Amino acid sequence: MHKIYLLLIVLFLCSCQKNNQDNYFDTIEDNDFNLMPPAPGEWLYGRKEKGQDFETFLKTKHIVPNENSNIIYIKPIGDFTELQTRQIELTRAYLEIFFQLETKVLENTSNDVIPKHARRIGQEGQEQFLAGYILDSLLKKEKPRNRIALMALTEKDLFPKPEWNFVFGLASYTQKIGVSSIYRLQDRKLTEANFNLCLSRLLKICSHEIGHMFGLRHCVKVNCAMNGTNSLEETDTKVIRLCSVCQQKLNSSIKYDNKKRLVELGEFFKNNNLKTEFELMKKDLESIE
Ligand SMILES: [Zn+2]
Numbered sequence: 459m460h461k462i463y464l465l466l467i468v469l470f471l472c473s474c475q476k477n478n479q480d481n482y483f484d485t486i487e488d489n490d491f492n493l494m495p496p497a498p499g500e501w502l503y504g505r506k507e508k509g510q511d512f513e514t515f516l517k518t519k520h521i522v523p524n525e526n527s528n529i530i531y532i533k534p535i536g537d538f539t540e541l542q543t544r545q546i547e548l549t550r551a552y553l554e555i556f557f558q559l560e561t562k563v564l565e566n567t568s569n570d571v572i573p574k575h576a577r578r579i580g581q582e583g584q585e586q587f588l589a590g591y592i593l594d595s596l597l598k599k600e601k602p603r604n605r606i607a608l609m610a611l612t613e614k615d616l617f618p619k620p621e622w623n624f625v626f627g628l629a630s631y632t633q634k635i636g637v638s639s640i641y642r643l644q645d646r647k648l649t650e651a652n653f654n655l656c657l658s659r660l661l662k663i664c665s666h667e668i669g670h671m672f673g674l675r676h677c678v679k680v681n682c683a684m685n686g687t688n689s690l691e692e693t694d695t696k697v698i699r700l701c702s703v704c705q706q707k708l709n710s711s712i713k714y715d716n717k718k719r720l721v722e723l724g725e726f727f728k729n730n731n732l733k734t735e736f737e738l739m740k741k742d743l744e745s746i747e
């Protein structure tokens with residue numbers, strides 16, 4: 459008799475849990491806001507991207523963490539200033555909250571690992587590294603324990619092929635590796651004055667790229683961290699928040715507590731004086747309370 463009661467209680471709790479999680483996405487959907495029609499030069503202008511709804515995502519092959527694959531790694535390559543090093547540590551802390559997965563910074567690698575044939579001097583007289591070399595010759599070999607995704611960060615500018623002026627970053631979503639440069643995010647030089655703007659860009663770019671590695675495609679209807687962008691100016695118009703659908707996708711793979719994630723993101727933004735970002739989390743939190 460007791461066993462039946464126990465089973466009923468367990469079933470009841472399970473269904474509550476499920477409803478709570480479903481309600482969460484329905485509730486925060488009210489805080490999603492639609493993208494403006496794209497202007498010339500913007501990512502979606504003249505580009506036909508279909509987007510990806512939750513059902514399509516579930517049917518698409520994507521990674522799910524398991525006991526052998528559950529740590530996100532950041533690999534710094536270069537000679538970073540103290541402020542830049544602080545940005546990398548904050549990015550680590552942010553990604554750990556964003557994906558609710560352990561995130562580690564690997565030991566710093568010197569620029570000397572980039573051979574002459576993978577370097578050039580760019581149009582502004584700045585040194586640039588060939589992004590593909592970093593992916594193919596450095597990151598593919600890097601297999602730290604339980605790696606699920608690996609993101610390299612450089613302080614030097616990057617280029618993808620000789621005919622291109624520069625690239626913000628490059629990734630292989632099948633290999634779950636990527637490289638981004640902080641060179642352009644800091645408007646020439648990182649200072650205390652532009653620290654937060656640069657940090658906000660870095661957090662958006664790293665979470666977006668690693669989001670792709672978890673199978674999230676570009677979001678095309680609402681303003682979201684998974685929107686494609688063509689320029690830094692466009693990145694600045696996008697919010698750091700994942701929309702309700704993208705959150706549902708991520709949560710279906712990484713079974714974290716949605717409220718805990720929101721609270722931690724809110725605290726991170728508050729502690730780092732990222733006011734607009736904090737307001738977004740506060741709005742979601744107020745909606746679910
Ligand atoms: Zn993208």
Ligand SMILES: [Zn+2]
Binds near residue numbers: 681683684685700
């Ligand atoms: Zn989205």
